[in-house]
Amino acid sequence: MPARPEAWLSSPAVGATTSADWTRHALDRLSEAGHRSSAPRAAVVEALAELGCGVTAREIDEHLRGRGSRVGVASIYRSLELLTRNRLVTRVDVGEGTVRYEPLHPGGGHHHHLVCDTCGKVSAFEDDALERAIRQLSGRTEFEVSAHDVTLRGECPSCQRH
Amino acid sequence: MPARPEAWLSSPAVGATTSADWTRHALDRLSEAGHRSSAPRAAVVEALAELGCGVTAREIDEHLRGRGSRVGVASIYRSLELLTRNRLVTRVDVGEGTVRYEPLHPGGGHHHHLVCDTCGKVSAFEDDALERAIRQLSGRTEFEVSAHDVTLRGECPSCQRH
DNA sequence: CTGAGTGCAAACAGTTTGCATTACT
DNA sequence: AGTAATGCAAACTGTTTGCACTCAG
DSSP states (O other): OOOOTTTOOOOOOOSOHHHHHHHHHHHHHHHHTTTOOHHHHHHHHHHHHHOSEEEEEEHHHHHHHHHTTTOOHHHHHHHHHHHHHHSSSSEEOOSSOEEEEEEEETTOOOEHHHHHHHTTOEEEEEEHHHHHHHHHHHHHSSSEEEEEEEEEEEEEEHTTTT | OOOOTEEEEEEOSSSSSOOHHHHHHHHHHHTTTTTOOHHHHHHHHHHHHHHHHEEEEEHHHHHHHHTOOOHHHHHHHHHHHHHHTTTTTTEEEOOSSSEEEEEEETTTOOOOEEETTTTTEEEOOOHHHHHHHHHHHHHSSSEEEEEEEEEEEEEEEHHHHH
């Protein structure tokens, strides 16, 4: 199993919002939706904002533990589920045994992932032609397509050199 | 958890080979690669051929159990791993907690998946414009792209009617 | 006869759940 | 006060592994 796919991410310009903005946005939306505010949940939101793209529950746990916040795993999973239900984060399943999550920036550019099969690093990209092809295709199926996901696999530049 | 995504599949014309051909092909290739032939492994291959696209290890297990073959789960997983390593099946991770596998037909048209978020059904499609966009995009990254995976999510026609 | 392949059961990893407790509102 | 949210630990699910046994080459 490849090492932890850290935020190596050649992140594309990520919409108009920064991660600090997203933290506020997420907390506000949850409160609007009638949810109580709590320290553990806020900590999870903040961790997501800081860790960025393609984070696992375990990574959030370690991050929080490292900075001294004590949040039970159950609460992490429950927060992630709530955030997902409220369209504030997306699940990015890249096909390792574990699910990754990432902040969904409000008007932010929608991106996809490149996964290095050798070292496990995950990086992001966006591509208009690809989006266009998917949009057209979606119009032609009888499915009511609400989301899509593209994963490219291969070898990252630094692994190619070895 | 949605019901088992059975072979609902609006299967596109799947290359030139039938599932019977694939069974032979797979067994031949394994033997060429120096692997011994064994009944349990052959049973897994045959199950894959019969069940078709997007099958889980558990489904293979049930299928085999149903027809009286006694193959341990460990052997099923080991066979799947071997077949994957030899490019005879692909893993299709659609983002439920479990991995799906499907036969890789030799010259067969490469396809992607539509997943119904309501009932869990998985169907297949192929689209040239999409492939083209991905090919061009792949040429532009520093990644050495060797594979790609596209998943569309939404609601299937029959769920839309309810 | 030799080791690739098997089956069982135990081990594992990620995630979920039941329940008593805490703490927003 | 009332109840949403938490934390712990136990339960579950999918998958992997150790080991003694079997059988194809």
